[in-house]
Amino acid sequence: MEETKLQKSNISIFQRPVFVSLFALLAAIAWGWAYPLIKLGYNEFGITTDMTGSKLLFAGIRFSLSGAIILLVAKAAGRDFHFKKSGSWWYILLFCLANTTLHYAFFYFGLSHSAGSRAAILNSLSVFSVVIMACLFFKSDKMTINKLIGCVVGFAGILSLNLGTVESGRFTWLGDGMIILNALCGAVASLMTRGLGQRIDVFVGTGLSLAIGGxxxxxxxxxxxxxxxxxxxAGSLYLFLLICISTLGFTLYNKLLTCNPVGKVAIYNSLIPIIGAVTSCLCLKEPFYWKYAVAGMLAATGIYIINRQKG
Structure with a gap:
């Protein structure tokens, strides 16, 4: 009995079920709010759809400052900044590109050409891509009937976004195409997170990826x-909130991924498209079409089916 209690006391806070749920939920809610805040930021800073350089600058300021904050906190907390393996710089740089630079370049471009609610749901493609890629590249991840059904249901939800009239939204390369590329970069970065903690302290690695990528x-x-x-x-406030979202979301999520089975953490990502769609409609006064509700529920259901029997 005493040994069991001792083992439980030695478990990291990031592995305790209550805190795993709390931290993953906080990250999902934070990321869901990013959709309307970015579009509100565009309006306040006067960034129009044709201002490519300004979009990159806006995104870069957000992530570089967020990364700097994480690195300062890590330094103050006495975190180890040394690499655990020799020659890890190439991996860190690739992670910076996938996790921040390319990921959010596509995201900011796409969001300026798409409704925030639509982009939020479409971005759930990242979760299903992670499942498929993990089965292809990692021997420990096998394709199961749950994963197959979940992916089919999820992709059906994403495809349903293109149902209905032209006024309710159809596929565009500058909008939906960029969001899809963003989702694929996010999926690659999620897989690479497995190796990040093996090469450097995960908090330091997260800070570097955001600072350098920014x-x-x-x-x-x-x-x-x-x-x-x-x-x-108002624009400065929106930018500050976006920096806080990146700092909180990436720090919690990356740490959780290195301490727990992916399924235990990823299940909460099913909330992101729903939160993003609802907050975009409320904050941006975007029209809410019936297909958004259908697509959001199908995407959430697909993610739940994939993860419901995972440890």
Whole structure:
């Protein structure tokens, strides 16, 4: 009995069921709110759909500052900044590109050409892509009937976004196409997170990925003429909230992925498309079409089916 109690006391807070649920839920809610906040930020800073450099600059400022905050906190907490394996820089750089630079370059482009509620649901493609890619690249991940059914249901939800009239939204390369590429980058980054903790402290690795990845957005953004045409108190507030979302979301989620089976954490991602769609409609006054509800429920159901029997 005493030994059992001792074992439980030695379990990390990031492995205790109550806190796993709490932290994963917080990350999902935070990321869901990012959709309307980015579009509100565009309006306040005067960034229009044709201002490519300004989009990169806006995204880069957000992530580089978020990464800097995480690194400062990690330094103050005495985290180990040394690599656990030699030659890990290449992996960190690839992770920066997948997790931040390419991921959010596509995301910010796509979101400026798509309704926030539609983009939120479409981005759930990332979860289903992770399942398929994991089965292809990791021997420990086998395709099961649950995974197969879940992916079919989820993809059906994503395809249902293109039902209905033209006014309710149809596929566009600049909008939906960019969000799909963003989702695929997110899926690759999720798989790479498995190796991140093997090479460097996960908090430090998260900070580096955001800081370096953010700078790789800022620099080309400035070089192609990116500016923030106007700066308002509201715009600064939206940017601050987006920085907080990145800092909180990535730190919690990456740490949870290194301590728990992916299924225990990923199940909460089913809330992101629903939260993103609802908050976009409420904050941006976007029309809510019936197919958004159908697509959101199918995407959430697909993710639940995939994860319901995982440890």
């Amino acid at each position: 700078l790789l957005l800022v620099i080309p953004g400035i070089l192609i003429g990116g500016i923030l045409p106007q700066i308002t108190y």
